[in-house]
Amino acid sequence: MTRVLVVDDQVLIRSGLAALLRATPGIAVVGEAGSGEEAVRLAASTAPDVVLMDVRMPGMGGIAATERIVTSAADRAPKVLILTTFDLDEYVYEALRAGASGFLLKDTPPERLVDAVNAVATGTMLFAPSILRRLVETYVNRPLPEPGPVPAPKRELRALTAREREVLQMVGRGMSNTEIAEHLVISEATVKTHLNRTMGKLDLASRAQAVVLAYETGLVTPQHRPG
Template sequence: MTTPLRVVVVDDQELVRAGFVALLSATPDLEVAGEAGQGEEAVRLVRATRPDVVLMDVRMPVLDGIEATRRITADPACAQTKIVVLTTFGLDEYVFGALRAGAVGFLLKDTPPADLLRAVRVAADGDALLSPSIARRLIDAFAVTPPATVDTGGLPELTEREADVLRLVAQGLSNVEIAERLYIGAATVKTYVSRLLTKLDAATRVHLVIHAYESGLVTRGGERRPA
C-alpha cells in the first residue's frame, strides 16, 4: 500500500482552512499532517511534522505566508517539504515574493478541487505548478518591460535543444505538452528540465520561467530575443 502524502494546511480563515482539510482528508492518497492559522505557527508545525507539501496562505497575522515560506525553505531539515501558495488575490508582489522565497507553485483559492489535489501531488513529485491564469499573467508581467538586451552573462551555454525546452517551459507548457511540441518523449523532456535546473542554478521549474524572462532570453509569447 502506498504511503499517503502528508499535507499541512495554513490559512487564517478557519472556514477556508476547514474546507481544505475536509477535501484532503477525503482523498485516500493524502493525509493532513496538521493545520495552522498564522505564519509563525506554520513554521513551527512544519519543522515538527516534516510534511511532503504545505498549502500556504499569503496574507496572515503575525507572520505572512511569504516570510513563513522563506523560513521553511531556508531550513535544511525541511528540504523535502514543498510549498504551494494559495490566495484569493491575483498576480501582485505576493506572487513574486512567494516564488522567490521558494514556493513551487501558486494557485488561486477558487481553483477547482481536482486541480488543487493534482497540485499537491505534482508538488510532492518535485515539479512546479501555477494556475493557468497566474502563469499567463506572470509571463506577461515580465514581457511588459523586458530587458533592453539579453543578459548573456547570466546564462550558461545552452544546447539548441535545451534552449528550445527552456523557451517552452517559459510559456507555461507541461512536460507532456513540450514533448508533443518537440516530438520527443516526456521522460526526455524531464531530463532536459533537470539539466536546465542545474545549469541555471534554479530551485524549481517556476524559477526557470522567471530566469528566462529576467535574462531576456524570451519575451511575450516565448520569442527568442536577439543577443
C-alpha cells in the same frame, strides 16, 4: 499517503481546509499553522509533502515562509501550494519566485482543492503552462515598458549548454515537456534530463522558478498586447 501542512491565519478557514483533507482518502494532515513563523517550524518538524499556504498573514507572510521552507529543507523540499483571494493577486508572482509550485483560489470547490493537492504532490504544476505563462507576463511586465532592445541574458545562464538554454526558453514560453520533445525531435526523458540539469545548475526548486528566471534574464520576453 500525501502529508499536508495547512497554513492560514483565519481559524475557520484553516479548520475547514484541514477537515476536508482529513476526510479524503490518501491524504494525512500533519499539522495546522496560523502564521508564517509557525509554518516554517512545523514544516521542519513534520516533513510534509505539500504545504497549503495562505499569502496574507500578520508577521511573516506566506511568501517569506514559502522561501524559508523551500530553501531550508534538509532533504526533499515540500511542494508549496499558495492560497490566494484573487486570480491575479499581486503576491502570486513573488510566491512563484520563492519556490511555490502553484496557486489556488480560496473559493475553489472542495473537489478541486483535493485534485490540486494531489497534483502538486506528484510534482505537477497546478496550472497548465499557458496559464502560468500569462500570469508571469502580467507581473514581470507591469507597467508595460516601451519597446526597446531585449536585455542581455544574466551571467548565470552561461553555465548552461546551448540545448539547456533552448529547453529553458521553451519552458519559459509555456511549452510542456511533450511539446518541447516534439519540437526538438527528442524524447520526453531527454527533455526532463536537460531541465533537471538546468534547474540544478541554476539552483531552482520548481518549474515555476524556471519560467520566472527565463523572463527575468531576457531569455523570454513578454508579448506586447494592443492597448
